[in-house]
Amino acid sequence: MKGKLIVIPTPIGNLGDLTFRALEALKTVDLLLCEDTRHTVKLLHHYGIRVPLMSYHKFNEKERTEQIARRMEKGEFIGLVSDAGMPGVSDPGEILIRELIRKELAVEVLPGASAVTTALVGSGLPIASFLFLGFLSGDKRARKEQWNRILTAKESVVLYESPRRIRKTVVQLYEALGDRPIAICRELTKLHEEYIRGNLSALAENPEQIPEKGEIVLIIGPSGREEERADPKEALEEALRDMPLSQAVKAVAKETGLPRNELYETAVRMKEEETDGCDS
Template sequence: MQSQKSFAKNQATGTLYLVPTPIGNLGDMTFRSVEILKTVDLIASEDTRNTQKLLNHFEIETRQISFHEYNTRERVPELVSKLVQGTNIAQVSDAGMPSISDPGHDLVVACIKNQVPVVPLPGANAGLTALIASGLSPQPFYFFGFLNRKPAEQKRQLEKLVPKKETLLFYEAPHRLKKTLKNMVAIFGGERQAVLCRELTKKFEEFLRGNLQELLTWASDNEVRGEFVVIVEGNQQEERLTESLPEMSVEDQVANLISTGEKPNDAIKQVAKLRGLKKQDVYNNYHHLKE
């Protein structure tokens, strides 16, 4: 067990501050984040050129060092060494919270291992910003982030998510959005409700709400620009089946599940479980077989 008192006096090492940056609108930068960036000894930036624009805007003169996915192996030991020697470092990503979709997690783990305090600051996060305005259930939710770029691996990832009842959160780049939506339609079904959240906090912020098939049609018919948060409704089949029990026949329930892409045997198994019936009885009913 390890205990960290983030603001203890006479700390023997430096502190790693995880500082969120705006996801689009510079007005979302907090006073505390600006103060930390001004007072630390060093800023570890995912892209120093991008971060420099932010520093210039807030008149911050602190020195930067690059820290991204391509130099993680050599940079983590270097940064930890500086922290152990008493250097205070702020880590920032290009936009939003550090450690999400950037190498910050590796640095956090190394700091904890070396008894270096890790202090998180609250701030902008694209996933939660999109979720609360999506209209889909905000809790529970399952944050996935970026899906694998390889089509076959992406399909495997989506297949594992099919049974999840939680609202699903993904990040996606504009040039990959159409292919990702196509895979989601094939695996989740075109009727699954979803929301495309584009250019959050920026001038052209936009929310596109509909089912996956409608959103795929939109992505096919329009020029896709800007970074996206894709929010997909969780698997509600069991709840909807339960709600339909009083007015829908066993045969119709099975047929309804099959129409959403479920395999016949799996549909029969689900209906039998929900109704407390034997699987064979549901099978016979659906196929009009006499005992």
């Protein structure tokens, strides 16, 4: 008889959120795969559980996958946990699950804690549909593609972000997207849980109000603008008569909610066209 992989969600902060099914699975698996064994040991100690552990993270998941499949072929029941929440969602697990399904080995996913759904419900933003992008890429080209996906999204967008980068990210989001409703959800289910709700413009102008602590889920609401947006040239032309380019762009961005980067490019083109017209 072949074994099974049991995907076990763990608490995202409050240890009391572990489900009865997850607890039973942790007690009975032959082996538990952990994103960080040091982190998982704390959870197991809390519930008095002793079980063999094996590290399974982004740096070794490809080499471990075949080894795990062989053990399952021999009948072992193996659990998979991440440091918090549902394994495979911006955490190790996706490669393993896909490969086991390809090999026609059993995979069971237990329901449980999720930072994404917890943040969405608590954000107060539209959540009938949403776009989840995980962590923003550190690669400039990939990050620009993510900006474009957010810009054109008609639903709320969910991001994970590091507390060290959250202030800079909020400023960059405002410059790239214009004004949007936003919710910064931090330390979910923990003692100091906090939801910071407002608009990108207000938070970008005073990013120091955002604490640089705790794990953060960022929810960006839809723009609320129609796909066919008004041409901003008229507003830019008026602003450019009285102020320098950068100030004009900032003023029009605040007035229209359009992305500052987009307005800047338009203003530069207008200046170039004006110069070309004078030369001719």
